Amino acid sequence: MAERRISSIDGKLAEEFAIPSHVEDVKEKMADFAMRHTEAGRRVVLITSGGTKVPLESRTVRFLDNFSSGRRGAASAEYFIESGYAVIFLHRHRSLYPYTRMFLTINMLDALQFKVTDGTAGNPSDVVVDQQMLPNIVKVLKQYQEVKEGGLLLPIEFNTLSEYLHLLKAAAQALHPIGSKAMFYLAAAVSDFYIPASEMPEHKIQSSNGPLQLSLNMVPKILSPLVKDWAPQAFVISFKLETDESILLDRACRALDTYRHQAVVANVLDSRRGQVVVVTPETQVELRLTEEEVQKGVEIEERIVSNLTSAHTKFINPVSLHLPET
Ligand code: 9Z3
Numbered sequence: 001m002a003e004r005r006i007s008s009i010d011g012k013l014a015e016e017f018a019i020p021s022h023v024e025d026v027k028e029k030m031a032d033f034a035m036r037h038t039e040a041g042r043r044v045v046l047i048t049s050g051g052t053k054v055p056l057e058s059r060t061v062r063f064l065d066n067f068s069s070g071r072r073g074a075a076s077a078e079y080f081i082e083s084g085y086a087v088i089f090l091h092r093h094r095s096l097y098p099y100t101r102m103f104l105t106i107n108m109l110d111a112l113q114f115k116v117t118d119g120t121a122g123n124p125s126d127v128v129v130d131q132q133m134l135p136n137i138v139k140v141l142k143q144y145q146e147v148k149e150g151g152l153l154l155p156i157e158f159n160t161l162s163e164y165l166h167l168l169k170a171a172a173q174a175l176h177p178i179g180s181k182a183m184f185y186l187a188a189a190v191s192d193f194y195i196p197a198s199e200m201p202e203h204k205i206q207s208s209n210g211p212l213q214l215s216l217n218m219v220p221k222i223l224s225p226l227v228k229d230w231a232p233q234a235f236v237i238s239f240k241l242e243t244d245e246s247i248l249l250d251r252a253c254r255a256l257d258t259y260r261h262q263a264v265v266a267n268v269l270d271s272r273r274g275q276v277v278v279v280t281p282e283t284q285v286e287l288r289l290t291e292e293e294v295q296k297g298v299e300i301e302e303r304i305v306s307n308l309t310s311a312h313t314k315f316i317n318p319v320s321l322h323l324p325e326t
Contacts, residue, residue: 009220013169016196016217017162023170026156030088030174033154037086038178043312045085046171048188049073050092052161056195056214061204068189070095072239072272072301076185077153078143079305085183086152088175090167092188093157099144103134161191165222172230179233180316183308184226186238187265194219223259235315236261237308243269252279262315265304274300278307 034044050070056062074096077087081098089098096104111133115126131137147153156171158164175182193216205212227236240255242248245268252266256279266277274289287303 009222009225012220013165013222016198017165018197019166020163023166026167027170027174030154030156030171031177033086033088033151034175034178034182036151038181042084042086043181043183043316044088044175044178045080045183045185046088046090046175047073047077047080047185048090048164048168048190049077050095051189052092052164052191053159054161054191054194054216055200057204058197058200058202059204064191064193066189066191067269068092068095070097071101073185073187074098074101075299075301076187076305079299079302080185080309081147081152083305083309085309086154088154088156088171090156090158090164090171090188092164093159097155098153099140099147102136102140106133161194161219164188164190165219168222168226169230172226172234175234176231180235182231182234183312184231184234184236185308186223186236189241190219192219193217221259223255223261227259227261235312237263237265240264240266241269241272242266249277249279249284252277256281263308263311272300276300276304278304280311 030046037044049068050073051066051068054064056064070091073089073091075098077089077098080087087098091097111130112127113130115128117126129137156167158167172184175184195214196217199215223236223238236259238255238259238261240248240252242251248266248268252264255264262280264279266279267275274294276287278285278287285307287300287307289298289300289303
């Protein structure tokens with residue numbers, strides 16, 4: 001019965017969601033990355049990040065989108081790398097990116113100047129940075145270059161829901177060989193609804209036809225085959241977002257019950273930057289920043305990553321029960 005459900009999700013994926021042409025190349029890259037780092041003694045985390053775009057026309061003019069900025073995923077990638085992980089960063093095109101995320105609101109051209117020599121500016125080869133406009137730029141640049149040199153971050157982009165689904169499946173299969181050393185940190189805000197290719201108009205929907213009524217199908221729950229079939233030994237974390245706090249923990253527990261993975265990070269839209277609950281089958285741990293910590297620039301992702309990396313260690317090396325000899 002369970003097997004039939006899994007294969008029907010797989011079938012649906014192949015039939016109703018266009019397969020990106022580069023998926024096999026990306027899968028090979030991810031598998032090589034995972035194997036190389038595992039052999040070097042590192043664990044590997046696959047982070048999904050950002051929202052998804054659901055097209056309304058196949059020659060897409062309009063689409064449905066959501067709020068996610070990708071900040072959770074980008075910040076978490078940095079803390080995982082700091083904790084010794086290698087990171088596959090499966091992110092929405094143009095959502096926030098590790099390290100550069102800190103400078104996104106700054107106009108680069110305002111932060112750069114030609115160097116002034118002999119009272120004259122203008123040697124085009126000498127450009128200097130105004131470090132007041134780019135706070136921490138030296139520290140962040142150093143970190144970024146170390147990460148690049150160590151090959152610790154593998155960025156993979158998606159745009160549409162179809163790309164996200166196929167690339168996540170490919171990632172899960174690519175990480176299968178490293179077993180429990182793999183963590184899945186599914187922070188992307190993925191649409192629950194879509195229009196199947198067979199029902200999508202090819203051309204731009206005409207407003208002259210009057211008001212538009214949309215009927216959307218349910219997106220298959222791919223957490224199910226991911227946990228049971230594609231990467232059954234991995235440590236899997238999903239995220240649950242609600243706007244109504246009173247139903248949040250119940251929904252998180254239900255997800256754990258349904259998919260049988262290791263933890264759900266539960267958060268409410270408005271308070272997500274300062275407060276989450278990490279829900280496992282045995283525990284509910286609230287992580288919350290104080291006002292003072294927020295002022296100091298502490299980020300909740302540091303706490304989330306610290307909690308989950310410890311749990312991952314226990315997952316990989318379960319403490320064996322030593323009974324006293326009689
Ligand atoms: C989350 O709950 C993430 O924490 C956020 C992060 C998307 C809220 P930002 O990108 O926000 O930093 O702006 N992600 C999962 C949200 C989600 O759609 N989950 C689904 C659900 O709740 C299923 S996994 O049903």
